[in-house]
Amino acid sequence: MPPKPQSPTTSVRVVTLTIDDIDVGAREDETLLQVAAENGVRIPSLCHLDGLGEWGGCRLCLVEVEGSSKLLSACSTHVAEGMCVRTDSEKLRRYRKTIVELLFAERNHVCSVCVSNGHCELQDLATECGVDHVRVPYRNDVFHVDSSHDLFRVDHNRCVLCTRCVRVCDEIEGAHTWDVMGRGAGCRVITDLNQPWGESDTCTSCGKCVQVCPTGALVRKGTAVGEMEKTPDFLPYLTQMRGEV
Amino acid sequence: MQLDDLKARADELRSEAARSHRIRVCLAASCQSSGAGEVCEGFERAVESAGRGDDVEVRRVGCLGLCSAGPLVAVDGRNAAFSELYRHVGPDDVEGLLDSVEGEPVEQLRCPTDVPFFQRQHKVVLENSGLVDPDRIEDYIAQDGYQALVRAVTEMTPEDVLREVQTSGLRGRGGAGYPAGLKWSTVAKAVESPKYVICNGDEGDPGAFMDRAVLESDPHRVLEGMALAAYAVGASRGFVYVRAEYPLAVERLERAIRQATKEGFLGHGVCASPFDFTIELRMGAGAFVCGEETALMASIEGLRGQPRPRPPYPAESGLWGGPTLINNVETLANVPPVVRNGGEWFASIGTPDSTGTKVFALAGRVENTGLVEVPMGITLREIVEEVGGGVPDGRAFKAVQTGGPSGGCIPVELTETSVEYDTLRAVGSIMGSGGMIVMDETSCMVDVARYFMEFCMTESCGKCIPCRAGTVQLHDLLVKIADRRATSADLALLEELCEVVQMTSLCGLGQTAPNPVQSTLRYFRHEYEERLVETPPGEFLVPLDVVDT
Structure with a gap:
């Protein structure tokens, strides 16, 4: 009989989801931003930085998740089984562009x-x-x-x-x-x-x-x-x- | 303590109180600011010098409702023989009113109570307001206070309490209308401990003072509601978060917590049961955003009051990471009657989707300003024209604003809309926490939108870009339109920015900040358009002189 699988920490499930029609696998404790990056899907972000705690303030990494009426920030949203995510749409592009414009107008850039x-x-x-x-x-x-x-x-x-x-x-x-x-x-x-x-x-x-x-x-x-x-x-x-x- | 003991004590207190005449002086913040403190002292001195301390009781009570007519005084005859309300009472009227306990009422000060302002109201949350002395727990006990709590911990399981709240259909009174039973059951299901219960008393909408009135007039009701909630969800620690601008509410709450702990309704082993529950007070330091639940919890933890993305919701990970139940003052104030009278009783008030009553702070261009509690399902027109007494000075009723800076303006044509969470949302506003501002024909809607945007701009915490930078731009555009310097391109930009701020902001403050603009644009677009100009002044090029060389 093969030995039981051992997990280094407490058990973390693995899930599958789709990001921009690409089927991807992920650990349950990962965020959408991490999983997207692993699979070569670029989501614009500014306040996020690998290695630091999440802040969720720039709102550039907002994505559309099927079944959610609100846009969710990819940096703070954990993946879930069967999730269907869209990172790029006409609306999202327009919002991101406006947010960057707001930043440029806010101070001296x-x-x-x-x-x-x-x-x-x-x-x-x-x-x-x-x-x-x-x-x-x-x-x-x-x-x-x-x-x-x-x-x-x-x-x-x-x-x-x-x-x-x-x-x-x-x-x-x-x-x-x-x-x-x-x-x-x-x-x-x-x-x-x-x-x-x-x-x-x-x-x-x-x-x-x-x-x-x-x-x-x-x-x-x-x-x-x-x-x-x-x-x-x-x-x-x-x-x-x-x-x- | 057993329920029978408490009931016997309530009966005793009631019969004792009925033996004397009673003069109730409103000492809520509004009446105090118009001199009620002096009136009250006048009564106490007059009673003492007349040697009538035994048969006339002067009671310092909370809000009597009609704030615009303060200071208000109510005079009750012995054994509830009669009850008269007097308005605009000054220190000189004390003697006359004292004589009226056994004689004729003082006609020139009488405030008729058979008018729609009083008759159309249905008091659940404010049932004790103006009757009890908020500083005396005995008065609350005499009104059957704490009976729901004692019954819950001695005769009911937490699931029973939860079931009553679910049956009642009670929805959050803070504005969004999330079903209370659902929120409670989520926290009750959470396995982590410790759990927390928070009472959100960071009332910040301009012109709204429902929570202040409840906390100032009947603080024990909120404490009992919190204790019931804690029992239902399995929490042992609670926090009341009150804004520091409510010093009277803070003072009365502190005293109420001390009294309730001393009587055994709070603390270790509530009413000799195994249930422990302590309540601590936390004061806000003046930030509107701290009314947002995640920012409020950060503030309690001693951090900068800024929201964080949800999920995780507080029910899953709240205060110090523990499952946390957070409800508004008015929501929790509804809980003791729900448990005492049963969820079905509560569900029979109002409409199927919006049960119970709602307290509104009626303000603006309306005859009777003050605090009103009406059953859900009443129309906006009934509130303004019947309860509120209509628009004064013969002017025309134009619109009513609900929900403060997160809400919208509803035009007079739509005032047959009934007051329910979903119908108000359908017409572009929200129920909100209870601010209701009436506008007449002289109110400029662009100005209204500009005012609320200015409020959101100065109250933005600055964490997320759309709210921090977007509200500033929106405010400037609204000023430009109001000053007749804007073109149709500016109006288009205003609408586009509204969408971006609404869709992308981090918390409720930013997401709802464009609502006043969007609702006024929806119903009063012509007021914006008639202020637009073809060419903005001073922004065209001056042709240069051609110089011959």
Whole structure:
């Protein structure tokens, strides 16, 4: 008699579902975004980053799930047996494009003078979603730039409030230097209790926040236009290695 | 404690109270702000100086309903011989009213109670409001309070309580109308423990004050409802989340929790049964979004009050990851009568799909503003014209807004619509938590939409992009239209943005923020269109002078 199958943790069922008419298999504890990526289906997203906790704030990864009247964010929705998912439709494309336009109009995202030009996730999303112009008026609100840190700079004008910096600092580095203050359009990421970054007691200057920031909001000092390249790929390895200890 | 003991105590308290005349002074927030505190002290001094402390009781009660006519005072004769309501009572009227307990009523202050405002109401949630002193648990016991709880823990199983709530057809009074029985049974089925019960008292819609009135006038009712809910779903810890802008409600709740714990209705071994249940108070810090259940739970946990995507719903993973039952104040206030009188009794009020009554805060261009409780199925016109007394100053009734910033405007032609969850949704509004704003012919609908959008914009938590950035753009477009600077292209953009914000926002705040715009566009589109211009002022190109060289 063959030995009973052993599962390393508690039992997790496997399910099958369809994503854009492709039949795929998945573990029950996976999210739609993960399973789609595994099967080569690209769903646009901004606040999600492999290795960090889910946030569900950018709303770009919304997908249509048969039987649900509402659109669901792929990053926070777990797969289920028999699920029928559509990641791309005329409506979804229109919504995604409008959301990216809203972001561009919200703060200052002028690529030509940005250190992240050419290496910016927001820029890539705009290209992907077909944003050739912004239909809503620019807000032109002025936010300040904090250069008080020795190595890094935060430019709130480029911030999209994805909170990747907040999450990486809390979940991975364990310092929880970053957080969000304010409400609505007045939200800002802050260091400690809204002190200048350079005066932060908790910041370890590890630079993880800079690496995960999708735009030119958190950058290394001394970079000129287009020079700020980021490598957030270390995260999944880091979380995986830590998980195995 | 057994049910018979409690019943005997209620009878005793009642007969004791009937032996004296009673002057009930409304000390809810609205009457207090028009000077009821001074009136009440006047009565207490007058009774004392006249040496009538034994036969006249001055009782500090909660809301008497007709807030616009405050301070309100009710005078009851001994053995319920008569009961008169007086309006606009000042400190100078104290002596006259004190004499009226045995003599003639004071005609010039009398507030007739045989008018539709009082006659068309059906009180379930507010049955004790204005009768009991919210600071005295004895008054609540005298109104058969806590009998449902004692009966439940001594004679009923949790499944029995659950069944009564399911039979009653009670639906959530916070706005969306999710069936309470279904929510309860989901939490009851959950296997994880500990479980929690939360009372959502973060009432935030502009102009709505139903929950405040219930908490201020009859706090024990809410505590009993929570205890019954906890018994039914198997929770042992409860939280009341009240906004800090309701200091009176907070004070009265704190006292009520202390009294109920002392009497053994809360705490370890409720009424000498094996059921434990404690209630703690948590105060909100002024964020509207904290009325959204996931944001509210984050706030209780001490985190930033921001919503998270659902599923998982709180019934599965709520407070600190435990299965959590979260209901609105009014929903829980309906539970004690449901258990006391049976679910069938409750289901016989209202309509088959929307059972029971609903409390509305009537405001705006209407004669009688205040708190009304009407059976479901009543038409909007009946509420406005009969209960509310119609639009004052001979103006024409134009529309009624329900559901606050998440609701819509219903035009006068559709006011024969009955007040039910599904019919209101069909006409583009929602039941909402109970705000009802009446508008007359002078109200500008673009302005109404702009006002509610401004509210949503400033209350957006900023987590998701469509709500944070979208409401700002929507508000600017509405201002532009109201100022006659917008073109038809702006109107088209407004409609498109409404759809995006509604469909893609993370929580209910953003998803419903476009409702006031969409409903006014549906019924009053001409008011938008007549403000449009061909060419926006100052936005055309000035031809340059040609310079000869």
